Amino acid sequence: MSLRKRIVSGMRPTGALHLGNYHGALANWIAMQDNYDCFFFIADWHALTSDYEDAGGVLEFSRRMLIDWLSAGLSPEKSTLFVQSHVKAHAELFLLLSMITPLPWLERNPTYKEQMDALREKDLSTFGFLGYPVLQAADIIIYKAEGVPVGIDQAPHIEITREIARRFNHLYGKVFPEPATILTETAKILGIDRRKMSKSYNNAIYLSDPPESIRTRVSQMITDPQRARKTDPGDPEVCNVYTFHRIYSPASAVAAISQDCRSARIGCVECKKQMAENLIQALEPIREKHRYYNDHPKVVEEIIAAGDVKAAEVAKATLREVRAAMKL
Secondary structure (H helix, E strand, O other): OOOOOEEEEEEOOOOOOEHHHHHHHHHHHHHHOOOOEEEEEEOHHHHHHHHHHHHHHHHHHHHHHHHHHHHHOOOOOOEEEEEHHHOOHHHHHHHHHHOOOOHHHHHOOHHHHHHHHHOOOOOOOOHHHHOHHHHHHHHHHOOOOOEEEEOHHHHHHHHHHHHHHHHHHHHHOOOOOOOEEEEOOOOOOEOOOOOEOOOOOOOOOEOOOOHHHHHHHHHOOOOOOOOOOOOOOOOHHHOHHHHHHHHHOOHHHHHHHHHHHHOOOOOHHHHHHHHHHHHHHHHHHHHHHHHHHHHOHHHHHHHHHHHHHHHHHHHHHHHHHHHHHHOO
């Protein structure tokens, strides 16, 4: 048994992963593999809470997500990688927890009303959407996770999980630890239009994009809005391209870009070209692995099957404790 603290987290398979996904969560997961006992799952049931009308795409998106994970650096030797729906114990614990979760806890979830407003084009007046925090709690505590790595905006979700675990323990005896919120540092990276990077906004650069696609997307990026002409001095601190330079360009190049932009010695077109080439070079190892896993689908199937088995063993053991505590 591992002596490292166990963490659990998941992602909804809604399409190919972009740089926002990478810097928002995936890079931190990769960094945590050597220090934690990691369980990372493809949250395909969660994808159905908002995309239930297009359920057919979830299977293919799940496969793509796993390939993106592996290509970016998640390792099946270091982490347990699995598909949520392949471990049916999640559903049973979700059912049992739904029996004890007060309705007001779900209604006050800040994300619930925000998403209802943001996704008005979808009918989200379903039990699945309202009750997804209970499923999320089951996903986490079924592995007796001690922590969940999240950004600050997701911290309220983990608090609901803690409350549900606390209520179960109060009613039936101590079974679950209350998972801590592990706030992770994330690089603030925006889409090419300066909005949050998102597939739905069509403003993303994807981990698997070929070089020409990256060059095209970077050429469309909004820079310093006050810099109308090449001869105008710019302010790199308000420029999204400069943010990317800080992440993907050598320190010497970043310093030069900063000075040349402020003195109008470099124009936005040339600045974008330099950044695009550095980004392409940085993503090449990911694209190379991506090609390998796409060409070897059996390897991908074997990795997920092994992860499913390991996750199911842990989840079934927890369910036995749950049934015993509830005298079922």
